[in-house]
Amino acid sequence: MTGGEDPAARTVADPDDEPRPATDDEPRPATYYHLARAVLYREYLIFVRYPANAIGGIVVALFFFGVLFYGGRLLAGQALTDSLSGIIVGYFLWTLSVGAYSSVSNDIGSEVQWGTLERHITTPFGFAPVALLKGVAKVVRTFLTSAVVLAVMLVLTGTRLSLDPFTVIPVAGLAVTSVLGLGFAAGGVTVLYKRIGNWLNLLQFGFVALISAPVLDAPWTRVLPLAHGSAMLQRAMVDGVRLWEFGVADLGLLVGVAAGYLLGGYVVFHYATRRARRLGVLGDY
């Protein structure tokens, strides 16, 4: 009597009802493709299963825009209307930045609390690719919600913008990548000093200054995160400049700033977690 086999065999989706061979499930190594699929799929599942979070974010973003738009029109009248398209582009980029930044840094904080961060550090893939993929997943998710916010803003104000996806997505994406780096750095600091994490959320309001940085009057501000990308996104969406119409220098700087801050943020995260491991505070709840 091999009664012991029955429960196992029953749950295995094996139509031909043969006894399991010893090598029925020899584990195959996962590739980066599997890793990407797993990380993105998890993000997708949480997005569709808990839409309240995403919808809540959209509602809050639109509420603030409403206050900005109607309040500003009361106060500034025509002046606001003239600069409205610029404000919409800036606001769109701001929601993207805040979404990417807070989701990455809060995510790291939550994962520390849940004890899942260690499992991403003790992975044979190494933490960097996993963290990067998680960051990409957050950015994709944020793009979806910010696109909704953008669409509502355009309808609400009757503004027309150039929305060429081949220009808007790379430029906005690269602009936000630098913020992703800041998110990693903030997440790393949170691992070390848990209380500071909440304060770092205030950085989000600093993004407003970066997005509206005077890149023409003070060209050095272009190396700050967001500033150069924001200026390019304005030209792309307001003036209708296409991606390939930008100069090589502009594009190079955009990529360079994105890569620089992402790398810098990752280095901060790496050393912060390393120090946390030395101090023994990684995974202290």
Place this chain on the structure above:
Amino acid sequence: MARSAASDRGGPRERDGARSGDAPSGGDPADASPPALAIEGVSKRFGDGDDSVLAVDDVSLAVERGSIVGLLGPNGAGKTTLIKCALGIVLPDAGSVRVFGTDVGDGRRAAYADVDAMLEGARNDYWRLTVRENLRYFATIAGVDPDSVRARHDRLLDRLELTEKADTPVRELSRGMKQKVSLASVLAGGAELVFLDEPTLGLDVESSRTLRRELRRLAREEGLTIVLSSHDMGVIEDVCDRVVMMANGRIVADDTVAALLSGTDRDVIRVVSADIDDAVVATLRDRFDVRAVETGPGADAASVEVAAAGDALYDLMDALREAGVTVEDVRTVRPELEDVFVDLTGMEPDGRGKAP
């Protein structure tokens, strides 16, 4: 019962041969296979100056493949720190940790392919995902294509009695079930060495029994190596081949459960009778090794514990008859791992100091 039949089945060690050959961290396959875990001279001090605490003090330990080693110690003994050092979550000040021959210090990525852990107090998985989604996700993170271990996951869920809840988000499960999902997600990636910190904490009796049985089966049939820490001596006695006791960052005992117990007085007899009075006790003391006496006004029956190995038992009974003692109850006092533990560490397992 089908489940226990499954556990008792002497199945083939399916993965042993298959994995050791192609394990990326296997080192030189011509070598005699290295132990699953080899800790050498690991020390870890937290803090600086006078406030510093030497959490782990020059600990060396080797764990053979397929064995279940219990890690016992009061709170603050250094168990969790040692486990975290072995995982590389805490970096030791000195010493080395090798997992299946791969140094955790430098070859971390390779080492991590074969190791996973369930740490105390951690959720360890995503509560917003379902049970099966967690298994698939963490299998991938552990470096295993989840489709290739689908059948293994089904079996794991079945054995841990989670099949019905496979598609339920973890947050909706009871505490005991969450604990089992956490364990399942650790085992999902096919790690060959797992650290389990208090795995039965919060489980009811039946769940704890299921989990112990499953742990024994995994070690026996699949060659899984388990390092398990627990306050629950019953779990350790029940599951572990070997017990390592820690106190103040050091290993104070390292032996099989049987050997540790045999070191204590095995043959203590406890006799209960209303006839036991001071005179009887004095008589017994003359001839025997009396370990404990409970008498006194108000007690219905006094009791006395006497070491009486082998033929001394007959002598004891004769002595009791001569003293006119009518025995109400007699039993051997079974030595408990807890007693050994208290003797060795001077502490109760929950960390309190021994009463003076």
